[in-house]
Amino acid sequence: MTDLNFDPICLTQSLVKCPSITPEDAGALDIVQEHLSYLGFKCTRLPFSDKNSYDVDNLFATIGSDGKHLAFAGHTDVVPPGNEDSWKYPPFSATIEDNKLYGRGSEDMKSNIACFISATHKFLIKNNNNFNGKISFIITGDEEKLAINGTTKIMEWTKKNNIFFDHCIVGEPTSNKNIGDKIKIGRRxxxxxxxxxxxxxxxxxxxxxxxxxxxxxxxxxxxxxxxxxxxxxxxxxxxxxxxxxxxxxxxxxxxxxxxxxxxxxxxxxxxxxxxxxxxxxxxxxxxxxxxxxxxxxxxxxxxxxESFINKQGELTKLMTKSITEVTGQNNEPEFATDGGTSDARFIKDYCEVAELGIRNQTLHKVDEFVYLKDIEELHNIYFKIIENFFSKN
Ligand SMILES: [Zn+2]
Incomplete structure (x- = not known):
């Protein structure tokens, strides 16, 4: 296999270059799968059909053995770019300028997926693939549109296959002024x-x-x-x-x-x-x-x-601790429930779920972008969360 690049910025660029407007996949899931397979994940593609929806491809990937199970959930699909002439750079060019990475899906939510893959890569290398537990990726190709053949069906599939999770982080863009200053623990x-x-x-x-x-x-x-x-x-x-x-x-x-x-x-x-x-x-x-x-x-x-709220438990405590360790910020993150709905609503009945991702500022807009330093920071926070999650203390 060719050498893959696990740098979170390069990986974000590769994902943004796939014009994966729901329900098109345009190679985005393949990129995720290629990187996770390389790390030793067992990958299962889950294409679902339904009379009330177009077909959607999804990916479930898992690594590890018995012990605590941490899942990361996200979507590779994006909303349409709208009028492309209004964009500073073509929306799927993933152009970097002035320390910003531009492109449809850069914020919502390809950078977040890239960061979690990179953080997992770093964690596995550091621990020589030895850790007590399991890490899984729940990645759908349809969160932005009907979401009938997406996360809800992946979760049903995991249950049928006796796969159970302790905690799940959804990588939606939740941060406000600084990475990690806001976590979503429910939704309206x-x-x-x-x-x-x-x-x-x-x-x-x-x-x-x-x-x-x-x-x-x-x-x-x-x-x-x-x-x-x-x-x-x-x-x-x-x-x-x-x-x-x-x-x-x-x-x-x-x-x-x-x-x-x-x-x-x-x-x-x-x-x-x-x-x-x-x-x-x-x-x-x-x-x-x-x-x-x-x-x-x-x-x-x-x-x-329906609205839902996850009471703050072990996961949010661990996230708070990890954010503080990386950023040095003393204030607790804000635990919020604002904004639109998200796929966390399909996961809440299976395990404790919270949403943490890049800063929420340009999603669904023309010239959607992320700051390169925010990608680095989020990657560091995700890494710390994984490390703290599996630490024996
Ligand atoms: Zn999203």
Whole structure:
């Protein structure tokens, strides 16, 4: 086999050069597998199919024997670059300039995968491949889109094959001002409501013979945003209700519209579940529409992520200790639950999981980049975490 480069910056560049826009893999999983195989990992490709999704390829890789089991989870897919002309450098060129590495996926989350591979490489060399336990990589090709054939199915597969984990680190970009100053220990949930109000169409001059769907919808929307659902709690921000779309689609100024639609997305904390929010929405509707109305409101729901919180345990303690040892920063990292959802939601039922990665600043944007020194720092922190995890003390 040709000599592989385990430098975390070079490895990030190799991964960024694969235009792995979901569900394309473009060779990204091969690069991960090639490096892990070289280190002695047993690699298993897990392509999954489902009638509700495109096919997705995934990778599970493991090394070691009995003892504590540490897993690293991540995704090699990226979101589309958008208008490529707006980018300073082609989005898959992985150009380095001014101590920054540019490219789609550099922050979210190829640098994080590269750092964990490099840190594992360093750890295995230092210990001559002798350590008490197991290290595994759970890498999916679909986190950014439907995520039906991704981490959730890898986790089911591990359970069927009697593979159990003690702890898992998800390499999403979580850091804020400095690497390691923020760890995510949970996430808010997300639910979308697609509301359809059906009234009675008519002439705007004959309103008494019609029932304006738009008036009902605006009243309903006004009510649901009129007061906050909660104030949040020690672990979570307040639940956020956002009107994402309003569609009346009526081209005529003298026609009372029959149909008015809206989409409402709610990012919710652990005070709610998608079930309780669906009830809440039904109550809001019942408050406006009654049997005497000629207008009706129906809705469909897309609930793909419940909120969750991992109580701070052994893993977060070990991460905190390792971060302090590397950075010298005395303040404890912030334990947060903000931002969008992540694949940690599929892992939380299997083992203690926390998210730690590069600084969260340009993901999904034009000119996404990471600082080279941040890559070095994260690599050092991951190495320290692995070392502390398997140390006998
Ligand atoms: Zn990500």
């Amino acid at each position: 949930g997300s639910i979308s409501f697609f509301l359809v109000v059906k009234g009675v169409q008519g002439h705007t001059a004959n309103a008494h013979r019609a029932e304006n769907a738009a008036h009902y919808l605006t009243k309903l929307l006004n009510n649901i945003i009129s007061k906050p659902l909660d104030q949040g709690n020690s672990n979570f921000l307040p639940t956020s209700v956002q009107i994402a779309t309003i569609d009346i689609d009526n081209p005529a100024m003298n026609v009372i519209p029959e149909i008015a639609k809206a989409t409402v997305n709610i990012r919710f904390n652990d005070i709610y579940t998608s079930h309780s929010l669906t009830e809440w929405m039904q109550n809001q509707i019942n408050g406006i529409f009654n049997k005497d109305n000629k207008a009706r409101c129906t809705f469909t729901v897309d609930a793909n992520a």
